[in-house]
Amino acid sequence: MALRALLGTMAALLMATSPAEAYLDPGTGSFVLQMLLAGALAVGASIKLFWHRIKELWRTVLGHEKSARDTR
Amino acid sequence: MTAAARLTVEARRAEPPEREFSSFRDPSGFLFWRDGEIYRAVLEPYQRQLAAATATGLYATCIADKLLLPFEAVDGGSDAGATIAVLKPRQLSLITYPYEWCFDQLKDAAIATLGLHLRALEHQMILKDASAYNIQFVDGRPCLIDHLSFDLLSEHGMWPAYGQFCRHFLAPLALMSYVDLGLGRLAQLYIDGIPLELAASLLPWRTRLSPGLSMHLHLHARLLAKHAGARHKITGRRLSSNALAGIAKSLLALVRSLSPKNQTTEWGAYYADTNYSDEALAAKQRIVREMVALAKPVTIWDVGANNGAFARAVADLAREIVCMDVDPQAVNANYLACRNDGATNILPLIADCTNPSPAIGFANKERLALDDRGSPDLIMALALIHHLAISHNLPFAHLARHFAGRCEHLLIEFVAKSDSQVHRLLANRKDIFRDYSEERFREVFSDYFSIVLERSIPETRRTLYLMRRRTP
Numbered sequence: 001m002a003l004r005a006l007l008g009t010m011a012a013l014l015m016a017t018s019p020a021e022a023y024l025d026p027g028t029g030s031f032v033l034q035m036l037l038a039g040a041l042a043v044g045a046s047i048k049l050f051w052h053r054i055k056e057l058w059r060t061v062l063g064h065e066k067s068a069r070d071t072r
Numbered sequence: 073m074t075a076a077a078r079l080t081v082e083a084r085r086a087e088p089p090e091r092e093f094s095s096f097r098d099p100s101g102f103l104f105w106r107d108g109e110i111y112r113a114v115l116e117p118y119q120r121q122l123a124a125a126t127a128t129g130l131y132a133t134c135i136a137d138k139l140l141l142p143f144e145a146v147d148g149g150s151d152a153g154a155t156i157a158v159l160k161p162r163q164l165s166l167i168t169y170p171y172e173w174c175f176d177q178l179k180d181a182a183i184a185t186l187g188l189h190l191r192a193l194e195h196q197m198i199l200k201d202a203s204a205y206n207i208q209f210v211d212g213r214p215c216l217i218d219h220l221s222f223d224l225l226s227e228h229g230m231w232p233a234y235g236q237f238c239r240h241f242l243a244p245l246a247l248m249s250y251v252d253l254g255l256g257r258l259a260q261l262y263i264d265g266i267p268l269e270l271a272a273s274l275l276p277w278r279t280r281l282s283p284g285l286s287m288h289l290h291l292h293a294r295l296l297a298k299h300a301g302a303r304h305k306i307t308g309r310r311l312s313s314n315a316l317a318g319i320a321k322s323l324l325a326l327v328r329s330l331s332p333k334n335q336t337t338e339w340g341a342y343y344a345d346t347n348y349s350d351e352a353l354a355a356k357q358r359i360v361r362e363m364v365a366l367a368k369p370v371t372i373w374d375v376g377a378n379n380g381a382f383a384r385a386v387a388d389l390a391r392e393i394v395c396m397d398v399d400p401q402a403v404n405a406n407y408l409a410c411r412n413d414g415a416t417n418i419l420p421l422i423a424d425c426t427n428p429s430p431a432i433g434f435a436n437k438e439r440l441a442l443d444d445r446g447s448p449d450l451i452m453a454l455a456l457i458h459h460l461a462i463s464h465n466l467p468f469a470h471l472a473r474h475f476a477g478r479c480e481h482l483l484i485e486f487v488a489k490s491d492s493q494v495h496r497l498l499a500n501r502k503d504i505f506r507d508y509s510e511e512r513f514r515e516v517f518s519d520y521f522s523i524v525l526e527r528s529i530p531e532t533r534r535t536l537y538l539m540r541r542r543t544p
Contacts, residue, residue, distance in 0.1 A: 027232070027235060028296075028299035028300075029235070029292065029294075029295035029296030029297070029298060029299040029300070030230075030234045030235035030238075030292065030295070030296065031230050032295050032299055033234075033287070033291060033292050033295050034230045034231060034234055034311060034319060035230075035309070035311070037287065037318075037319050037322070038311050038315035038316075038318065038319065041315065041318040041319065041322065042315065042318075045318070
């Protein structure tokens with residue numbers, strides 16, 4: 001969800017042009033980005049963990065099959 | 073006090089405690105001078121942070137790993153009533169600024185800054201300030217000099233220095249990596265770091281395809297512009313220590329992936345294009361060593377040092393050598409060589425002696441001009457005078473007066489007009505330099521210096537002079 005939000009925001013912002021404001025607040029954009037990044041990094045970490053588990057599961061299944069064949 | 077530190081602070085000697093002008097941004101404390109040495113007063117608002125950084129061992133571990141300038145707590149010394157502690161840091165002989173660093177110096181400083189932030193997170197603190205001006209090169213390595221840059225993690229929901237880190241480090245590094253090595257100097261125009269919108273507009277389009285630059289720089293610039301007029305306080309969840317570490321590690325991976333732009337610079341391959349034979353170069357090195365040994369300097373400024381070959385040849389004869397050159401590639405090569413050798417007393421800097429760093433910031437007093445930050449015992453100006461006198465039309469009298477105002481000893485190489493390198497300089501321009509002769513050089517420099525030793529370099533049309541300033 002957060003990754004989709006990040007990608008959507010990225011796409012919208014990279015395509016859009018935004019007018020400069022007269023009263024500059026140097027921090028808000030940095031804070032908003034950190035929230036997006038934290039979400040994206042959490043999603044990335046979850047995907048990595050999920051992928052790791054799939055690989056482990058696959059390895060376990062193959063390992064069992066292989067060892068089953070070896071014992072024949 | 074070290075003799076080197078004395079050089080920087082000579083002018084402040086014998087004055088009562090004086091607050092450092094540039095130390096006004098952080099309410100946690102301020103710097104002040106006493107008897108020519110610098111101290112840091114810690115004020116009441118920083119009490120809990122000082123206690124935490126000490127009690128958790130954050131200060132100790134950072135100092136042990138040479139990431140933080142060593143300090144000792146001392147008694148009193150400041151007039152301010154709210155002072156809760158006074159720290160006396162190790163005294164530095166020369167303060168340098170990020171726009172004087174080459175690519176790999178800035179990159180190492182960025183890595184050190186992120187390393188300090190990650191280290192702080194492990195101790196339930198953060199680095200609240202990621203200013204590149206808080207880093208100095210100490211014994212050859214980047215080191216945080218602001219002991220009040222740490223804050224309690226519990227006080228922050230985000231990393232308040234994220235934008236500052238990107239302006240001070242990421243933007244100039246990306247520009248030096250993708251556009252031009254000389255763009256590090258852009259930081260001189262923007263004391264609070266290069267605006268991300270400006271950096272984004274200067275970077276080539278393909279940098280948008282780099283996930284790291286796309287997020288931390290391009291998207292960052294867009295979001296800053298989008299929220300520039302925000303009048304409401306943003307509310308959001310507090311980021312955990314892990315989330316903050318994730319952002320810092322993502323920046324760390326991005327910074328590590330950047331490399332200096334591969335470009336041809338004027339002086340980048342200087343030593344592959346000289347008119348010295350191996351024997352002449354060896355003889356020059358011998359003579360330079362003999363002269364430096366005679367002058368016995370504590371500090372040397374090697375002006376026009378290129379990749380620092382001669383500074384390294386005399387590194388054991390002085391406590392500190394600052395190598396200055398205008399070419400960012402030559403300075404980078406020098407820094408990498410020093411880093412690989414583990415040299416602790418050579419500091420390469422990008423500096424143009426015909427246009428040195430000016431004073432900048434509020435009242436032009438926040439960041440000092442290079443010449444106001446120190447002066448060496450000895451200046452080495454090897455294979456330089458023909459460039460200054462012919463390429464820059466600088467009269468001998470200007471040069472002699474300038475050098476005499478800066479150093480006790482001058483080790484200078486005179487390159488005759490008949491030298492093939494001078495021929496090159498004059499190949500496509502009219503020779504208007506009738507005064508450029510060794511006789512005239514000696515005559516003018518003798519007004520300011522007495523000649524201690526002179527040696528011709530075998531097989532060349534060059535002479536090395538060791539001169540000593542005449543007492544006025």
